[in-house]
Amino acid sequence: MLKVSVVLPAKNEAGGLERVIPALVGMGIFDEIIVVDDGSVDQTSTVASGFGAKVIHHPYSKGNGAAIKSGVRAATGDIIVFMDADGQHQPEDIPDLLEKLDEGYDMVVGSRSGSSQASVGRWAANSFYNRLATFMVGHKVEDLTSGLRVVRAKKFREFLYLLPNGFSYPTTSTMAFFRAGYSVGYCRITTLKREGKSHINPIRDGLRFLLIIFKIGTLYSPLKLFVPFSFCFFSLGMGYYLFSFLASGRFTNMSALLLSTAVIVFLIGLVSEQITNLMYQGTVSDKDRNQ
Numbered sequence: 001m002l003k004v005s006v007v008l009p010a011k012n013e014a015g016g017l018e019r020v021i022p023a024l025v026g027m028g029i030f031d032e033i034i035v036v037d038d039g040s041v042d043q044t045s046t047v048a049s050g051f052g053a054k055v056i057h058h059p060y061s062k063g064n065g066a067a068i069k070s071g072v073r074a075a076t077g078d079i080i081v082f083m084d085a086d087g088q089h090q091p092e093d094i095p096d097l098l099e100k101l102d103e104g105y106d107m108v109v110g111s112r113s114g115s116s117q118a119s120v121g122r123w124a125a126n127s128f129y130n131r132l133a134t135f136m137v138g139h140k141v142e143d144l145t146s147g148l149r150v151v152r153a154k155k156f157r158e159f160l161y162l163l164p165n166g167f168s169y170p171t172t173s174t175m176a177f178f179r180a181g182y183s184v185g186y187c188r189i190t191t192l193k194r195e196g197k198s199h200i201n202p203i204r205d206g207l208r209f210l211l212i213i214f215k216i217g218t219l220y221s222p223l224k225l226f227v228p229f230s231f232c233f234f235s236l237g238m239g240y241y242l243f244s245f246l247a248s249g250r251f252t253n254m255s256a257l258l259l260s261t262a263v264i265v266f267l268i269g270l271v272s273e274q275i276t277n278l279m280y281q282g283t284v285s286d287k288d289r290n291q
Contacts (some may be wrong), residue, residue, distance in 0.1 A: 005077030226269025
C-alpha cells in the first residue's frame, strides 16, 4: 500500500487551515499532513499543529516554491498531494486525482474551469500560459499554474533543484515532467473563493510571470523559442535589404545588423538547447545511479 503525504505551503493562512485540515483528516486516506509555515505572523502554526498536522517553520518568508521544497524534503509518502492552504481547493477533489494517477500517470493536475479563475485578467493570463506550454511540449496543457496536484514523490524529487522559490513552481514542475518524458494528466476541479488576502502582487508578479514565459521555453526546448525570433529578424533583414537594393542598389548597415542578429539569436538558441540536454541527461544519470 502506497503512503500518501499532503503538503500545504502556508503564509498567514490560519483561517483557511481551520477548514482545510479537518476536512483532510476526516477523509482518513492520508498518512501525513505537512504544513510549511512560511514566516507567518498569525496563528498558522498553532492552528496546524492543533489539528495534528506536522509543521515545518521558516524563520522568514522564503516564497511558495521554497515552502514546497521544504515540504517535499520532509514528506515520507510515495505519493505527494500539493494544495493551497487558503481554502480554494476542495479536499473532495483529491480522490479523483489519486484515481487518475493509478491509471499510469506520474503527475495529475487539478484543471480549473473558467468560472474558477480569480478574475478575468487572471483567466486571460493563464489561458496564454496554457497555449504557450501546449506549443512548447506538443501536448495539450489544460492548466499550467494550478496548485492542486498529485505526484509520484521519487520522480518529483528529481527536479527539486529546478524549482524557483517564488510562485512559479507549478509551471516549472509541469514542464520538467513533460521534458523528462513522464506522463502528466488532468482532472477537472472547481475552486472556491480564498480565505483572506492573496499574496500575489499584480504588477510585481505579473512581470515575474512574464519572465516565466521565457523560462518555459529555455527549460523545455529553447530552439522552439529562439528559432521564431531568429526567423523574424532574418525576414526583416532580407525585406529591408530587398527594399534598399531596389531603391538605391545597395546593401545597408541596417540589413547587416538585422541579419547578424538573426544568426546570433539562432546560435544562442542552439547553445541553450545543448545546455538543456546536458541538464536533463544529468538528471537521468543521477536517477540511474540511485536505482
